[in-house]
Amino acid sequence: MTFGELVKNMREERQLALREFCRLASLDPSNWSKVERGLLPPPKSRQQINDIAAVLMLPAESEDYHTLFDLAAISHVPRELVQNNVADNLVVFFRAARGTPAPARTMAEAKRIFKQDKKKRNK
Numbered sequence: 001m002t003f004g005e006l007v008k009n010m011r012e013e014r015q016l017a018l019r020e021f022c023r024l025a026s027l028d029p030s031n032w033s034k035v036e037r038g039l040l041p042p043p044k045s046r047q048q049i050n051d052i053a054a055v056l057m058l059p060a061e062s063e064d065y066h067t068l069f070d071l072a073a074i075s076h077v078p079r080e081l082v083q084n085n086v087a088d089n090l091v092v093f094f095r096a097a098r099g100t101p102a103p104a105r106t107m108a109e110a111k112r113i114f115k116q117d118k119k120k121r122n123k
Contacts, residue, residue, distance in 0.1 A: 003042040003071035004035045010056045010064070024055045042072040 011021050018036075022029040025048075034040040043049055049072050058065040 001071070002038050003068070003075050004038050006064075006068060006071055007042075007052060007056070008036040010058075014056065016055070021055060025051050027052075041075050044072075 011018070016024075018033060019029050021027075022032050025032075027048075031040060035042055043052075046069075049069060053060075053065050053068055056064075056068075058068065
């Protein structure tokens with residue numbers, strides 16, 4: 001899932017029309033539509049992503065909140081690094097670096113945690 005897809009899904013779950021969402025988050029609707037469709041990258045500004053999370057009513061320590069930031073960060077990683085499931089490992093790396101949900105001291109440990117988390121999500 002991409003950043004834009006996640007935000008669009010959450011926005012629609014909350015029954016927020018695109019223009020209303022953009023008004024509340026101080027975003028341009030035509031450009032934001034392109035973000036949701038994956039034609040433009042997500043914002044790089046932490047404040048802008050915080051504003052989006054606030055409009056979506058995401059608690060700061062929620063899984064969705066962290067996923068929002070992770071997907072935004074991943075979308076700014078060069079494509080060649082995202083191939084071959086590297087993006088999945090980057091999510092673990094970003095969370096390990098932040099210390100959430102479980103800190104990892106090495107990439108090997110981060111990969112192990114990722115595999116465990118992935119198994120839990122697939123159940």
